[in-house]
Amino acid sequence: MTTGAATGWATPAPARRGTTARVVLDSPLPQLDHLFDYRIPDGLAAEAIPGVRVTVPLRSAGRVARGYIVETVDASDGFDGELSPLDSVVSAVPVLTPEVWALARKAADRAAGGAGDILRLAIPPRQVRVEKVWQRAQEESPAVSSPPDAPEIDGYGSALADLLAGHQRIALDVIPQVVQLESGTWVGRWAVTIAQAAARTVAAGETAILVVPDYRDSDQLFAALSEYLPPDRITRVDASQPNADRYRAFLDCLTDIPRVILGNRSAVYAPAKSLGLLTIFDDGDPLYSEPLAPYVHARDAALIRQQQSGAALVLAGHTRSADAQRLVDIGWLDAIGPERAKAPRVVITAKADHEDAVAVTARIPSMAWRLAKEAIASGPVLVQVARPGYAPVVACGTCASAARCRTCAGPLRIASAGAAPSCTLCGAIAAGWVCPTCEGTKLRLVTRGTGRTAEELGRAFPGVPVLISDGERQVTAVEGKPALVIATRGAEPVAAGGYAAVLLLDAGRMLAAEHLRIGEDCLRWWSNAAALARPGAPVVLTGVTGDLARALATWTQPAFAHAELLDRRALRFPPAVRAASVSGDAAAVAEALAEVRDLPGASILGPTPADDGVRAILRLDYGQAGEAARLLRGAVVRNATKRRKAPQGKAGYRPPPTLKVRFDDPEILS
């Protein structure tokens, strides 16, 4: 049997191996979320080391659960029954490192959730063949590239490099530009800045974890990293990878070789030997909000990991999230920007005059129109719209009431040019639609998606190619030639040389969405698009004035975030306070809330009826949130252990909903 110590990838064997293994189970059940002690049988003594996957008996023979050895000890403390023996060691690779275990435990505790749920994000499913090949390769001690040179970080003098070398925590304002790499690829300047910082970390013999919202950002950053680092120093850990690739990348992260680990939100949990830098790009992006229990936001996980590891932390973006701003305001993060300010040229137009404009230009104010016409001769023009599709919302052409589906009353849309209207929810075709209010038969397009916008603009600019980039058909890069690029917010391609003009066409409509975070989101969408313009090119904001327009025009996003945070403080909304939703059976919710209602500064909204039970919102000062999470977790465990099945004979009985606690629930702000 090979042991890890011989091949360099295992945790060093302790001087004296314990006789007892403390095991975390791979289970979502709250009542099993603690360590279980097992006797290590003689036959497994060599393999049963911390971090390995094991199977263990649970309650009765024949029933086995999967888990990981967290530590080995000599005597079990706190449990004085007879220990069962470990069932088996699944694999010799110690996949759960002590650092990741500490992170998972703390992140779960902070969110009133289970560590096992975090581990499922942190450790990909095992792929036996991949693991065998990888183990063999490790035993042959593969050649490692020599450490790279440390590049300068352009645009920040020595300030940023000094802060990183001192492992500081930073809110970084990136430079809103596109640049061409030596490979010829054009990327956002942010990617180069982060790549340079990461390369310096690797040159110093440490590992950097770089987290980005999605694969488009990942591709840009990967291209930039490749300018500074050899391929064996860059490991991509995307959840969209095939399982085999994902597991291979994960295993590579376990080695001692300092590297850059690049990936989406779950990359914050990647194992890393001597972590020196952790960056999150555009931390306001909702993709960082984990949709799986216990719903830990990648930013929060990063903050915990920074504290535990002492690595440098960078929250970078064209905008500052209110959450990052709070950390700046309390002195937890140092705010740093470029040496020389480089703001895009933002042109604000008054509200579009819909009354006397011709149909084709209805959404486009004359100034925007003129600037686009001028610009298109010299290069691509980006048109940002709110929605994909053709006509996502339609209404009666006569009385203007919203058009609804006859079957399910869902809203109707027109999916493509010339298509019959269909239901957004059930998909039913609404041929021969008649307005139930006024009996009109004509439909009016209330909103125009990418498709309809492309059609309209294509007609207005004959001979100019029109490209569409939205959620379904994503274009990642366009050439520097005249073209109209119609994109939904967040799906804008990078243009070679930058866009000759950027039209933020549906700004007013985007801002009208009912969401307390909408101002922050809009500024982020617009700023990210503006950063794709070439120097001096006009960025036209239509239909929006006021603080938000001023923040974009003067490129003072941190000031906007600060003002936003003051508003939230006055209202006691996140992130000025921490909030959690508590939902489930009315009695269970009441019992859970009774535990926390007397904590200093706690306040409760509700409970209000919610699907199959009730839901309440709990607001807490940050200092009390940890204690609240502990108390609520206790309530969840008690609820889980006493929940019972239907009494026999009662047909149609539904068991009461389980008690759920969700900290930092994004729906609280909607």
Add this chain to the structure above:
DNA sequence: AGCACGCCGACT
């Protein structure tokens, strides 16, 4: 979850 243990109604 899944399984054993335990305390009240119909049975040989």
Add this chain to the structure above:
DNA sequence: GTCGGCGTGCTC
């Protein structure tokens, strides 16, 4: 008397 119903609680 005891067989077995399912409500209750635990899992190292």
